Amino acid sequence: xxxxxxxxxxxxxxxxxxxxxxxxxxxxxxxxxxxxxxxxxxxxxxxxxxxxxxxxxxxxxxxxxxxxxxxxxxxxxxxxxxxxxxxxxxxxxxxxxxxxxxxxxxxxxxxxxxxxxxxxxxxxxxxxxxxxxxxxxxxxxxxxxxxxxxxxxxxxxxxxxxxxxxxxxxxxxxxxxxxxxxxxxxxxxxxxxxxxxxxxxxxxxxxxxxxxxxxxxxxxxxxxxxxxxxxxxxxxx
Numbered sequence: 001x002x003x004x005x006x007x008x009x010x011x012x013x014x015x016x017x018x019x020x021x022x023x024x025x026x027x028x029x030x031x032x033x034x035x036x037x038x039x040x041x042x043x044x045x046x047x048x049x050x051x052x053x054x055x056x057x058x059x060x061x062x063x064x065x066x067x068x069x070x071x072x073x074x075x076x077x078x079x080x081x082x083x084x085x086x087x088x089x090x091x092x093x094x095x096x097x098x099x100x101x102x103x104x105x106x107x108x109x110x111x112x113x114x115x116x117x118x119x120x121x122x123x124x125x126x127x128x129x130x131x132x133x134x135x136x137x138x139x140x141x142x143x144x145x146x147x148x149x150x151x152x153x154x155x156x157x158x159x160x161x162x163x164x165x166x167x168x169x170x171x172x173x174x175x176x177x178x179x180x181x182x183x184x185x186x187x188x189x190x191x192x193x194x195x196x197x198x199x200x201x202x203x204x205x206x207x208x209x210x211x212x213x214x215x216x217x218x219x220x221x222x223x224x225x226x227x228x229x230x231x232x233x234x235x236x237x
Contacts, residue, residue: 005033007185013063025209041206076151116144136167156188
């Protein structure tokens with residue numbers, strides 16, 4: 001693997017809140033440039049915490065997180081609950097990100113916003129606020145805000161959580177198409193096996209505070225590892 005470019009690397013990373021035991025312990029992870037890595041694990045295992053460590057929103061108590069971003073490109077993140085500003089409409093939510101993270105002119109920002117909203121099927125929601133949108137539309141808007149930056153690395157926290165199967169499939173297709181068109185490195189967390197099977201190239205399972213890595217979805221499905229078998233097949237596997 002050393003011959004490939006690596007966008008995300010964690011070396012012996014641990015994290016815990018003051019007074020509590022470590023939530024994750026001695027995690028090592030390498031995600032190749034342009035790859036799709038899916039992280040799974042039980043509720044409360046620290047999946048979202050690991051994403052925040054990669055995004056720089058948290059600092060590890062031990063170890064090192066390295067992100068190999070190009071200067072002209074950024075890191076985009078979709079939070080599990082959208083992370084949108086409720087008092088702003090769709091245009092304003094995306095425009096704020098573009099003003100903060102790019103050097104685009106006002107006209108260029110407007111063109112970008114119209115383009116990405118059309119790409120995610122929200123061309124009619126330009127002036128709608130999050131409270132006026134369905135759960136699926138909020139997921140689409142959060143994705144549009146992230147991809148408007150054309151990030152080199154895109155982090156997705158439960159991108160289909162709470163959605164009906166049809167809407168979830170639409171979100172999966174949007175993510176696939178974006179990855180295919182720009183070759184963005186994807187790091188996503190999901191608790192839904194079908195989503196992982198549809199998107200992932202490599203898989204990680206956060207189990208007992210550590211990551212178990214698998215080179216492919218098939219390797220994960222067929223693993224004899226106790227944690228993987230329990231996660232895929234249930235407690236009695």
